Amino acid sequence: MLITALSFTGHPERGHLPHRLPFRFGAGPTRFYSRPMARVFSGIQPTGEVHLGNYLGAIRGWTVNQHHSDAIHCIVDLHALTIPKDPAELRAKTGELMAVLVAAGLDPEVCTLFCQSQVHEHTELGWMMECTAAFGELRRMVQFKDKAERADFVSAGLFTYPALQAADVLLYDTDEVPVGDDQRQHIELARDLAIRFNNRYGDTFVVPEHVIPPVAARVMDLQDPTRKMSKSLDSPQGTVLVLDEPKVVEKKFKRAVTDSENEVRYDPEAKPGVANLLSILAAATDGDPATLAEKYTQYGPLKADCAAAVIELLEPVQERYAELIADPSTTAAHLRLGAEKAQAVAAVTMAKVRDRLGLPAV
Numbered sequence: 084m085l086i087t088a089l090s091f092t093g094h095p096e097r098g099h100l101p102h103r104l105p106f107r108f109g110a111g112p113t114r115f116y117s118r119p120m121a122r123v124f125s126g127i128q129p130t131g132e133v134h135l136g137n138y139l140g141a142i143r144g145w146t147v148n149q150h151h152s153d154a155i156h157c158i159v160d161l162h163a164l165t166i167p168k169d170p171a172e173l174r175a176k177t178g179e180l181m182a183v184l185v186a187a188g189l190d191p192e193v194c195t196l197f198c199q200s201q202v203h204e205h206t207e208l209g210w211m212m213e214c215t216a217a218f219g220e221l222r223r224m225v226q227f228k229d230k231a232e233r234a235d236f237v238s239a240g241l242f243t244y245p246a247l248q249a250a251d252v253l254l255y256d257t258d259e260v261p262v263g264d265d266q267r268q269h270i271e272l273a274r275d276l277a278i279r280f281n282n283r284y285g286d287t288f289v290v291p292e293h294v295i296p297p298v299a300a301r302v303m304d305l306q307d308p309t310r311k312m313s314k315s316l317d318s319p320q321g322t323v324l325v326l327d328e329p330k331v332v333e334k335k336f337k338r339a340v341t342d343s344e345n346e347v348r349y350d351p352e353a354k355p356g357v358a359n360l361l362s363i364l365a366a367a368t369d370g371d372p373a374t375l376a377e378k379y380t381q382y383g384p385l386k387a388d389c390a391a392a393v394i395e396l397l398e399p400v401q402e403r404y405a406e407l408i409a410d411p412s413t414t415a416a417h418l419r420l421g422a423e424k425a426q427a428v429a430a431v432t433m434a435k436v437r438d439r440l441g442l443p444a445v
């Protein structure tokens with residue numbers, strides 16, 4: 084229904100979003116590209132609390148890119164089901180995450196911001212991707228091994244998770260997938276599945292590229308800088324949350340684990356704690372970690388500057404979040420708008436996929 088109700092400006096087969104601009108303009112009056120704006124897709128799970136790794140590694144870049152690309156961002160609640168969840172908690176987390184994303188600067192009118200389970204094409208194409216992926220390929224996924232080791236109950240969904248993730252990306256003819264470094268293997272699998280499907284059934288999917296930020300692609304835990312900051316690890320002191328109060332942020336940086344030397348230099352192998360602080364400071368101030376290191380001779384001032392820069396970065400997000408979370412009807416309206424825009428594109432892809440596979444039209 085949605086597809087016929089909306090008029091598209093782009094190529095009809097690609098299911099371009101109605102707001103998609105036809106050309107990307109470069110710097111300077113004479114530079115422009117004759118190809119459409121890049122389609123960007125990325126997702127985030129509504130589990131745990133949004134932390135600084137999510138923000139610096141992914142969300143902040145999304146907010147900037149939405150103005151230069153045709154951006155689609157998804158709260159992947161179906162992925163969250165791979166580990167059993169309390170329904171009330173999942174509902175609350177989805178609303179909170181939506182509020183954080185909008186507070187961070189994602190504009191539901193500019194980009195497409197939606198919830199995965201409201202667009203049923205994700206599960207449909209997810210199955211087709213499960214039938215395209217090899218068992219051995221999924222078994223090699225590092226995140227599956229990590230999570231399965233820690234889970235009390237290892238669901239089949241946890242194993243096939245990357246096939247659903249591939250479907251998320253491929254449904255939207257995605258050119259670029261901006262993610263943190265931990266998602267690299269999953270995006271490589273999505274590429275492999277797109278190529279395999281195209282070879283078997285004829286050209287169907289755009290083969291996506293992953294885009295990893297130059298700094299803070301892997302923000303590490305402040306208490307154990309050899310492991311990444313994560314929603315699922317039990318390290319409250321090592322994880323800076325986007326909604327942490329300034330005093331809490333200060334305390335976490337003050338207690339950050341460094342090393343027994345007293346030399347500030349950027350050396351992620353030998354000095355992971357210090358390198359992590361420098362990366363965070365660089366990401367928060369648009370600097371370069373190695374150059375920033377030259378300004379410091381002691382760890383104390385580095386930690387204090389890190390905390391100050393992060394507090395300044397998060398302050399406007401927290402203020403806007405407080406307004407949004409008090410207004411659930413706006414969040415619900417944003418979700419409805421996002422689902423409509425996303426489905427307009429996803430339905431076109433699914434019709435094409437069904438046809439390629441020899442399934443009857445619906």
Ligand code: TYM
Nearest residue numbers: 125126127128136137140141248262263300301302311312
């Ligand atoms: P999730 O929810 O774990 O993380 C969301 C985004 O945050 C990035 N990230 C980090 N970046 C830097 N340092 C860290 N410590 C850190 N921790 C997380 C992640 O790389 C991610 O970009 N499987 C995905 C969600 C997903 C998805 C997709 C992503 C589902 N379908 C399709 C892209 C495209 C996940 O669990 O992200």
